[in-house]
Amino acid sequence: MIRIEYINWLVGALLTVVALLDVRARRPAHAAFWGILAACFLGGDAVETAMQHGNHLPAQLVGVGVIALALLAGSGKLIRRPELEADGTSRRASAKRLGNWLFAPALIIPLGTLALAMLQPWLHWGDVFLIAKHRATLIALGVACVGAAVAALALTRASVSAAALETSRLLDALSWAALLPMLLATLGGVFAATGVGEAIAHLTAAAIPVDSRTACLFAYAVGMVAFTVIMGNAFAAFPVMTAGIGLPLLIGMHHANPAALGALGMLSGYCGTLLTPMAANFNIVPVALLELPGPNDVIRAQWPTAAILFVANFGLMVLFVFR
Amino acid sequence: MNYWPLLGVAVVVVGFVLRMNPALVVVVAGIVSGLLAGLSIPDLLTLLGHSFVSERVLLLFVLTLPAIGLLERAGLREHAHAFITRLRGMTFARLLIAYLGLRQILSMFGLTSIAGHAQTVRPLLAPMAEAAAEKIDPGLDDQQHERVRAMAAATDNVGLFFGEDVFIALGAVLLIHGFYAQHGIELDPRHIAIWALPTAIAAFVIHAVRIVWLQRRLTKRRGNPHAHVDGRDQRPAP
Numbered sequence: 001m002i003r004i005e006y007i008n009w010l011v012g013a014l015l016t017v018v019a020l021l022d023v024r025a026r027r028p029a030h031a032a033f034w035g036i037l038a039a040c041f042l043g044g045d046a047v048e049t050a051m052q053h054g055n056h057l058p059a060q061l062v063g064v065g066v067i068a069l070a071l072l073a074g075s076g077k078l079i080r081r082p083e084l085e086a087d088g089t090s091r092r093a094s095a096k097r098l099g100n101w102l103f104a105p106a107l108i109i110p111l112g113t114l115a116l117a118m119l120q121p122w123l124h125w126g127d128v129f130l131i132a133k134h135r136a137t138l139i140a141l142g143v144a145c146v147g148a149a150v151a152a153l154a155l156t157r158a159s160v161s162a163a164a165l166e167t168s169r170l171l172d173a174l175s176w177a178a179l180l181p182m183l184l185a186t187l188g189g190v191f192a193a194t195g196v197g198e199a200i201a202h203l204t205a206a207a208i209p210v211d212s213r214t215a216c217l218f219a220y221a222v223g224m225v226a227f228t229v230i231m232g233n234a235f236a237a238f239p240v241m242t243a244g245i246g247l248p249l250l251i252g253m254h255h256a257n258p259a260a261l262g263a264l265g266m267l268s269g270y271c272g273t274l275l276t277p278m279a280a281n282f283n284i285v286p287v288a289l290l291e292l293p294g295p296n297d298v299i300r301a302q303w304p305t306a307a308i309l310f311v312a313n314f315g316l317m318v319l320f321v322f323r
Numbered sequence: 324m325n326y327w328p329l330l331g332v333a334v335v336v337v338g339f340v341l342r343m344n345p346a347l348v349v350v351v352a353g354i355v356s357g358l359l360a361g362l363s364i365p366d367l368l369t370l371l372g373h374s375f376v377s378e379r380v381l382l383l384f385v386l387t388l389p390a391i392g393l394l395e396r397a398g399l400r401e402h403a404h405a406f407i408t409r410l411r412g413m414t415f416a417r418l419l420i421a422y423l424g425l426r427q428i429l430s431m432f433g434l435t436s437i438a439g440h441a442q443t444v445r446p447l448l449a450p451m452a453e454a455a456a457e458k459i460d461p462g463l464d465d466q467q468h469e470r471v472r473a474m475a476a477a478t479d480n481v482g483l484f485f486g487e488d489v490f491i492a493l494g495a496v497l498l499i500h501g502f503y504a505q506h507g508i509e510l511d512p513r514h515i516a517i518w519a520l521p522t523a524i525a526a527f528v529i530h531a532v533r534i535v536w537l538q539r540r541l542t543k544r545r546g547n548p549h550a551h552v553d554g555r556d557q558r559p560a561p
């Protein structure tokens with residue numbers, strides 16, 4: 001049975017290969033960066049098991065590793081100049097030769113994930129499932145990526161070491177941006193554990209005229225956006241704002257419909273996700289992937305959609321929440 | 324109530340405004356917030372390390388890189404570009420709106436990880452969108468190319484966010500359901516999901532209109548004699 005742990009180990013193995021290539025190319029900062037990260041992936045399950053048994057030492061070592069990763073990122077030594085694009089002609093020739101076949105391995109990733117995720121309940125021999133039920137879609141994505149890599153090797157007749165070099169090139173180009181989603185989610189965990197959310201909800205509730213239900217609703221919606229912008233994640237904002245304003249004021253005092261309030265409140269938060277560099281995997285990683293010049297270019301392209309949608313969504317809240 | 328940990332938020336804001344390295348800013352903010360909440364250094368390290376390890380799935384997209392890297396070396400982006408250039412009737416707006424709709428519908432069925440910036444936007448959607456934009460105006464400058472690529476990424480985000488929330492068995496709806504259940508309010512997840520549908524439709528309409536506007540702007544720019552035109556006779560986009 002393929003479990004999510006194996007997929008995490010695979011990421012660890014891939015990162016190890018990239019780190020070793022950076023050692024060979026004498027890029028010590030890169031090698032250390034990917035090496036530490038690889039260790040976190042290879043040892044991640046052991047850390048979680050140790051935590052469950054009350055042993056905090058492995059987690060503390062990871063904590064030291066996280067600080068080391070941040071210092072490496074902040075040192076400015078993770079810059080790697082893109083190799084000169086001299087092989088443009090060979091790429092165009094190869095594109096002409098392979099034609100639409102080039103799409104096949106690329107489409108194995110989405111279509112393979114889709115097929116494996118949907119067939120998961122039927123892919124079993126007796127009691128042994130091919131893919132574990134826990135996080136089945138993510139496992140399916142991992143398996144589909146391996147399938148796509150094998151298909152790409154077969155199609156392009158490239159060597160495995162070429163695949164490793166390409167991965168290293170792409171990862172070094174992403175550099176710390178690849179890690180930012182994990183670091184921000186970590187910060188979310190720290191903020192939650194240190195009571196930052198409660199403090200914000202407390203301040204907001206103290207600042208609004210609680211007798212007006214529209215004012216409360218507006219504070220809730222704007223609070224969802226603001227807190228999502230700070231945390232980079234509407235899921236982190238929802239429990240805080242709903243416990244701080246939603247439950248006591250809107251549902252308790254003004255008899256709001258909880259289902260409509262929850263769904264539309266979460267969507268206000270999603271408008272905030274479109275606006276914030278803190279939502280790195282959506283707004284910063286693509287800047288690096290698409291080689292855009294400004295760090296906020298993706299946000300610049302989507303903020304008008306977010307702003308208009310927030311207004312529309314708030315209109316729907318006024319209509320539906322107090323019915 | 325202890326308000327001091329809020330200074331962690333201030334660190335994030337100041338760090339981003341001063342354009343310091345975001346990875347460093349984020350970790351410093353976590354440390355500041357933890358220390359001001361009265362955590363000891365070992366407890367703070369445990370919290371940092373444990374939170375970090377439990378978010379490992381966020382780096383899963385790395386597994387797409389070997390396949391995508393090999394295909395790019397073999398000319399995938401060039402071919403995606405050529406494919407759209409040859410495809411008659413495939414305009415910039417039609418391409419992005421079709422992707423937006425498809426992404427929303429797939430996300431509504433919980434299939435959120437089948438597309439994404441690494442999986443589909445960089446290798447396929449972005450070069451295709453650039454090719455479709457070049458059909459309008461072959462003399463697009465770098466800045467217009469960047470706008471088009473950024474819009475492709477934005478379209479993926481909007482499609483993902485405002486489809487996912489309608490799906491019952493994962494993510495937002497379950498979080499809302501679980502939160503209310505903890506506070507003694509029992510709801511049917513389907514009743515939560517249904518309220519997200521009008522906003523999902525609004526998101527599609529608003530973003531589709533913005534895509535059409537961008538197409539119009541690119542078309543108008545072509546008519547501008549001051550803009551760079553390379554003199555080739557180009558059929559207007561249908």
